[in-house]
Amino acid sequence: MRIGITLTDSRGPDALTRLRDELADAAANGMQSAWLSNIFGLDALTALAVAGSQVPGIEVGTAVVPTFPRHPVTLAQQALTTALAVSGRLTLGIGLSHRIVIEDMLGYSFDRPLRHLSDYLDALLPLLDGEPVDVRRETVRAVAGLTTPRVGRVPVLVAALGPKMLRLAGARVDGTVLWMTGVSTVRDHVMPTLQTAASEAGRPPARVVAMLPVAVTDDTEAARERAAREFEVYGTLPSYRAMLDREGVTGPADIALIGDEKSVRARIEEFGDAGVTDFVAAAFSGPDAARTRALLGELATAA
The missing domain is CATH 3.20.20.30 (Luciferase-like domain)
Incomplete structure (x- = not known):
């Protein structure tokens, strides 16, 4: 990945x-x-x-x-x-x-x-x-x-997030780019719908670019508060709200990847296990931005 x-x-x-x-x-x-x-x-x-x-x-x-x-x-x-x-x-x-x-x-x-x-x-x-x-x-x-x-x-x-749009993406283009979509939803909804459509259309496996907020920090409570504030609007837009509901979370802060290096690394790797081809981190404001960049650099080098 x-x-x-x-x-x-x-x-x-x-x-x-x-x-x-x-x-x-x-x-x-x-x-x-x-x-x-x-x-x-x-x-x-x-x-x-x-x-x-x-x-x-x-x-x-x-x-x-x-x-x-x-x-x-x-x-x-x-x-x-x-x-x-x-x-x-x-x-x-x-x-x-x-x-x-x-x-x-x-x-x-x-x-x-x-x-x-x-x-x-x-x-x-x-x-x-x-x-x-x-x-x-x-x-x-x-x-x-x-x-x-x-x-x-x-x-x-x-x-593409809904089933009809995912089928269109799989059949017509190179893949999809996701936002506010958790790993369970990717594994159980996005991947089977998208890749089945690509296969039926005679296309190669689709590229899946999954984007989520990421913060490597020891102060997880403060980071979640920042994520809730900065990404609040996405919880109100119907297409993203549907993905958050599928994942069983309340809002964007609940789907953000927040924690120390070990926990964030493990959560990012789950996306690769689910079939995601590209994980893209949306870093957000906070005092630990350098730690986030360092972890992402390590993962990119190892990819």
């Missing part, structure tokens, strides 16, 4: 410089991958193109870019350009986002998310492979070709 980290979506005029330094530190510590979310701060693909072009040797990925606000032709063009900037080390993670963002904030309909994503992939995937498209679906229209230079294939992951 490969080990990665999430990158900080920081603010201020030096945000890209700090992102580059954080990525360089991850690479120096042996991380196999580093992932940036696309929410309301930095544009993830643009930021990774800038930072990743200055830091060689580490995979960079988006986790994730929402599809509704971006036409698939536009996203394919941007992803291919970013892949060119980072010499082919990009993995494109895409997802639906949430109704509160897509419908309430942006004004798009969120009524048929599965149909939207299926139609979207009909256009996106051929464009990433350098092929023109003539797609006239219920939710997406794309009649276009791109001349963007390509440096190999751009892998695509879909943020």
Whole structure:
């Protein structure tokens, strides 16, 4: 199992410089991958193109870019350009986002998310492979070709949690990227649904990137309080709430990996035993960040 980290979506005029330094530190510590979310701060693909072009040797990925606000032709063009900037080390993670963002904030309909994503992939995937498209679906229209230079294939992951979305990911793309999903849910729900769909579609086993908050510390009570505060919103979003309920936990703090080196290492290794291909740690604020990075570096080196 490969080990990665999430990158900080920081603010201020030096945000890209700090992102580059954080990525360089991850690479120096042996991380196999580093992932940036696309929410309301930095544009993830643009930021990774800038930072990743200055830091060689580490995979960079988006986790994730929402599809509704971006036409698939536009996203394919941007992803291919970013892949060119980072010499082919990009993995494109895409997802639906949430109704509160897509419908309430942006004004798009969120009524048929599965149909939207299926139609979207009909256009996106051929464009990433350098092929023109003539797609006239219920939710997406794309009649276009791109001349963007390509440096190999751009892998695509879909943020998938529910059974229908997991089946779509297994059948159509390279795998899935998870958030707020515990090891029991990964083992008993994600893996059989995803991998069965991949097998039935004649595809290789799907990649599974599992992301969770991690803190190596002796003050577990304080760390749990910080996790509850910093990740509180994820317990209120329906898709993540469903995964927390499947795992039988109350909130995000209960699913975070918090403890000393031995206990956190053991819990991360459980994900590998469950079939996860990549464990990605979302470190959060606290006085013991260096201990967390040190453990992750050890695990990455041993991977």
